Amino acid sequence: MLRGRAFVYKRVFIRIKYDHLLIREGLRIREGQERIVEAYVGEYASGKSEVALNRALNLVQRGHQPVTLVDFDLVEPFYTLRPLQKELLKQGLQVLTWETGKVIGWGETGTLLKPEVRWALNRKGDVIIDVGYGVAGIGKLALLANIDECPELKVYVVLNMARPLTASVVGIVEYVQTLGTVQGVINNSHCGDDTNIELIQEGAKVVTQAANILGLPVIGTTVEQRFAEQIEEYDVMGNPVFFLERQMNRYLW
Amino acid sequence: MAEKPITDEKRVFMTGNEAVAWAALAAEAEIMYGYPITPQNEIMHYWTRLAPKYKRKFLQTEDEISAGFTTCGGVLAGKRAFTATAGPGNVLMQEAMSMAEMMRIPTVVVVQQRGGPSTATVIYSQQETTLTCFGGNGEGLRLVYSTSSHQELFDYTIKAFYMAWKYRFPTFVLGDGYQAKMRESLYLYNPIEKGMPLAESYPFLGQEGRPGVEREPSHLRNTYNTEEELYQIISGYVEDYERMIPEVVEYQVSDLEDAEIVVIAHGIVSRAAREAVKVLRQEGRKVGYFRPITLRPFPTGKLREIAPKAKKLVVAESAQGQLFKLVQEALYGETVPLEPYFKPGLGITGEELVEFLQSNFGQ
Amino acid sequence: MATVPKMPKSWRVETKPHKFCPGCGHGLVLKALGEAIDELDIQDRVVFGCDIGCSLLAWDFFNVDIVQTHHGRTTPVMVGVKRARPDRICIAYMGDGGGYAIGAQHLVNAATRNEKITAILVNNCNYGMTGGQMAPTTLPEMKTETTPYGRDVEETGYPTQGPEMVAAITREGAYTARGTVAKVRQLKNYLKKALQNQLEGKGFSFVEALSGCPTNWSTNAKATWAFLEENMTKYFKVGEVKVPVKEEE
Numbered sequence: 001m002l003r004g005r006a007f008v009y010k011r012v013f014i015r016i017k018y019d020h021l022l023i024r025e026g027l028r029i030r031e032g033q034e035r036i037v038e039a040y041v042g043e044y045a046s047g048k049s050e051v052a053l054n055r056a057l058n059l060v061q062r063g064h065q066p067v068t069l070v071d072f073d074l075v076e077p078f079y080t081l082r083p084l085q086k087e088l089l090k091q092g093l094q095v096l097t098w099e100t101g102k103v104i105g106w107g108e109t110g111t112l113l114k115p116e117v118r119w120a121l122n123r124k125g126d127v128i129i130d131v132g133y134g135v136a137g138i139g140k141l142a143l144l145a146n147i148d149e150c151p152e153l154k155v156y157v158v159l160n161m162a163r164p165l166t167a168s169v170v171g172i173v174e175y176v177q178t179l180g181t182v183q184g185v186i187n188n189s190h191c192g193d194d195t196n197i198e199l200i201q202e203g204a205k206v207v208t209q210a211a212n213i214l215g216l217p218v219i220g221t222t223v224e225q226r227f228a229e230q231i232e233e234y235d236v237m238g239n240p241v242f243f244l245e246r247q248m249n250r251y252l253w
Numbered sequence: 254m255a256e257k258p259i260t261d262e263k264r265v266f267m268t269g270n271e272a273v274a275w276a277a278l279a280a281e282a283e284i285m286y287g288y289p290i291t292p293q294n295e296i297m298h299y300w301t302r303l304a305p306k307y308k309r310k311f312l313q314t315e316d317e318i319s320a321g322f323t324t325c326g327g328v329l330a331g332k333r334a335f336t337a338t339a340g341p342g343n344v345l346m347q348e349a350m351s352m353a354e355m356m357r358i359p360t361v362v363v364v365q366q367r368g369g370p371s372t373a374t375v376i377y378s379q380q381e382t383t384l385t386c387f388g389g390n391g392e393g394l395r396l397v398y399s400t401s402s403h404q405e406l407f408d409y410t411i412k413a414f415y416m417a418w419k420y421r422f423p424t425f426v427l428g429d430g431y432q433a434k435m436r437e438s439l440y441l442y443n444p445i446e447k448g449m450p451l452a453e454s455y456p457f458l459g460q461e462g463r464p465g466v467e468r469e470p471s472h473l474r475n476t477y478n479t480e481e482e483l484y485q486i487i488s489g490y491v492e493d494y495e496r497m498i499p500e501v502v503e504y505q506v507s508d509l510e511d512a513e514i515v516v517i518a519h520g521i522v523s524r525a526a527r528e529a530v531k532v533l534r535q536e537g538r539k540v541g542y543f544r545p546i547t548l549r550p551f552p553t554g555k556l557r558e559i560a561p562k563a564k565k566l567v568v569a570e571s572a573q574g575q576l577f578k579l580v581q582e583a584l585y586g587e588t589v590p591l592e593p594y595f596k597p598g599l600g601i602t603g604e605e606l607v608e609f610l611q612s613n614f615g616q
Numbered sequence: 617m618a619t620v621p622k623m624p625k626s627w628r629v630e631t632k633p634h635k636f637c638p639g640c641g642h643g644l645v646l647k648a649l650g651e652a653i654d655e656l657d658i659q660d661r662v663v664f665g666c667d668i669g670c671s672l673l674a675w676d677f678f679n680v681d682i683v684q685t686h687h688g689r690t691t692p693v694m695v696g697v698k699r700a701r702p703d704r705i706c707i708a709y710m711g712d713g714g715g716y717a718i719g720a721q722h723l724v725n726a727a728t729r730n731e732k733i734t735a736i737l738v739n740n741c742n743y744g745m746t747g748g749q750m751a752p753t754t755l756p757e758m759k760t761e762t763t764p765y766g767r768d769v770e771e772t773g774y775p776t777q778g779p780e781m782v783a784a785i786t787r788e789g790a791y792t793a794r795g796t797v798a799k800v801r802q803l804k805n806y807l808k809k810a811l812q813n814q815l816e817g818k819g820f821s822f823v824e825a826l827s828g829c830p831t832n833w834s835t836n837a838k839a840t841w842a843f844l845e846e847n848m849t850k851y852f853k854v855g856e857v858k859v860p861v862k863e864e865e
Binding site for chain 3: 283284286310312314315316318319322323324325326327328329330331332334348349352356456457458459460462463464465466467470471472473474475476
């Protein structure tokens with residue numbers, strides 16, 4: 001009985017301390033304005049995880065510290081960043097994702113939100129969020145604590161015109177409109193190993209046209225490093241080109 | 254019918270589950286019945302997203318027993334109906350599939366295998382091979398296509414509708430969790446434009462005309478009175494099935510001419526097998542490749558032709574000998590040794606097969 | 617000839633006399649149903665599904681399209697047909713075991729989804745075809761092959777109150793009633809209203825019919841009717857349980 005009570009006290013104490021910490025960190029968030037907080041949304045296989053991952057690694061390489069990559073894929077927690085986690089840590093990136101073997105029955109117990117992910121916006125430094133796709137669209141972001149107090153948050157839609165539903169201007173406009181408020185779109189048109197430069201440039205055209213209708217900026221076109229010889233600093237539409245190093249394709253899923 | 258979901262052939266990038274949903278649309282499937290289970294969920298997600306645009310229907314049922322039986326009902330009503338499931342759901346589905354077998358109801362079921370037995374994992378395995386081929390209290394009078402890529406998921410889902418309605422045996426597309434979730438490019442096309450015929454569907458119940466007056470009523474049953482009556486019915490089915498075999502059986506082979514060791518694998522493991530054979534051939538190893546695409550009926554004839562020329566057959570699968578049993582049965586009486594490579598519930602890579610095969614060559 | 621009762625038009629003459637036991641209530645339920653089909657003139661639109669158990673003997677009973685399914689699975693098969701062909705009038709015909717035990721999840725969920733089908737459940741307090749075992753509807757103290765000392769409600773619970781359950785889980789538009797073969801005209805009216813409800817696309821309709829099973833009850837004619845009219849109706853109240861609100865009201 002006594003032991004039980006002591007245990008409860010201890011828990012309460014820890015909780016208070018923890019909350020205090022959060023508040024302190026929260027204040028710091030509001031102070032630091034140059035911090036980068038970005039969420040990447042998109043359909044399955046749009047390449048949002050790849051784009052988010054590359055963006056985070058790029059920030060690390062540019063000397064930003066700390067940079068946290070948040071796996072916010074509640075649809076398929078099994079198939080995204082999980083296998084890469086250890087390697088990314090070595091590269092200086094903090095990764096918030098479930099660890100293999102730590103959680104029983106993924107997909108069976110429903111979608112699972114990791115508590116750390118819920119508090120991700122309270123972390124110091126840059127935060128890059130890979131948002132899993134679902135019918136809620138970016139409505140999912142409401143699950144993140146303090147989202148309303150994070151004015152620096154930018155939500156970008158990753159678009160791949162090799163996906164039938166976002167293969168046309170109309171398709172993209174309809175799709176982006178279902179998502180809610182976003183700050184920009186990214187042309188990440190690709191076909192995995194079968195990508196070619198024509199697809200990328202065609203994607204640039206379609207995405208740019210759709211973005212004009214939507215009144216959104218095109219943040220850029222993301223291109224695999226292997227196309228470096230075939231594309232310059234800007235795509236055919238004049239959007240900046242960012243080069244990607246594919247990480248996700250090293251795993252079966 | 255509303256506008257066509259796919260007009261021109263186009264290259265796309267998607268998950269395997271999406272490829273199945275698009276294939277069902279392309280095959281002009283009219284209704285899907287389903288119950289959530291990982292890893293097939295996105296088939297339903299995409300179907301429910303796309304179906305209203307093309308005037309197709311969906312019903313989420315209370316369980317897989319119901320999903321199976323409502324699918325039977327949809328087909329009896331004359332519609333190209335299908336469902337998708339996995340693992341424990343596939344177990345429950347078998348009751349309805351045994352009715353489909355007995356009543357020759359051309360159902361289409363897409364199975365994305367997950368780990369087993371029991372709940373196991375939601376991820377991957379090839380442990381539903383026996384269940385999908387022989388589930389139910391019957392003779393396994395079914396058509397089972399084992400796919401290995403997104404393109405095949407698309408191609409064979411379309412084909413499954415056609416074959417099911419042509420031969421009236423329940424037809425399965427056997428994928429797995431990796432295929433379901435992987436992202437890969439494939440071509441989407443409209444089968445009609447490729448000159449591929451659509452499944453000709455017709456009602457088994459609820460035809461036009463007043464029954465008993467303008468036509469005979471349809472009275473369908475799966476219960477028979479005597480052993481002799483049942484025997485006669487099943488014998489007739491078996492005859493139909495055997496007649497169908499040469500018309501439907503499919504396999505893939507390579508590098509067999511001088512092969513001393515032949516690797517046998519199905520589904521996604523066949524990709525690893527193909528890769529291993531390629532690597533070993535470059536090293537000058539005499540190794541060949543055999544992949545059954547139809548697991549039911551099994552390409553027995555081709556395998557029996559290959560077997561006597563080889564010194565050893567290696568059977569690789571993500572299960573504890575489910576493909577192996579099919580191979581053994583097909584090769585009854587042959588003396589070629591069979592070497593198992595079993596990884597129940599675990600993926601198999603090309604690299605590990607290369608290593609295993611090298612050791613079999615005595616290195 | 618004059619003494620032979622008139623058969624409903626929708627009955628199939630070639631399959632009569634039917635195969636049910638002498639004194640079985642199924643024949644009366646199916647007569648009421650046949651008349652309801654005739655009066656509504658829907659013979660060419662009906663798709664009739666029958667379950668396993670005694671109800672499967674109805675598989676060639678009518679000049680309507682019929683499919684005999686598995687035990688408990690008639691409801692989902694009819695749901696499947698109705699969803700695929702909404703212009704058909706789908707009837708799921710089952711016994712108390714099929715509806716309240718092995719197929720209970722289908723009945724509950726079809727009712728909850730307000731599926732536009734009609735389920736008819738024949739309640740005779742036992743599993744008839746398999747030789748008289750306890751059913752969900754076996755009365756307290758009643759002896760069956762698996763309750764040789766009488767049904768002990770402490771151990772096996774109380775009999776299922778089907779229409780009341782269905783009424784509780786359905787919403788507006790559903791029709792629920794319990795009739796009895798002792799009042800065939802009333803039963804026919806319930807069945808007709810249930811089918812009418814489907815015709816109008818209002819919602820799920822469900823009729824339980826109290827019925828006798830002299831073979832398994834080991835009762836003569838007099839005792840069968842006594843059991844049906846006294847014991848059963850004391851526990852299972854006959855009447856409409858839920859009627860859709862009329863639009864003009």
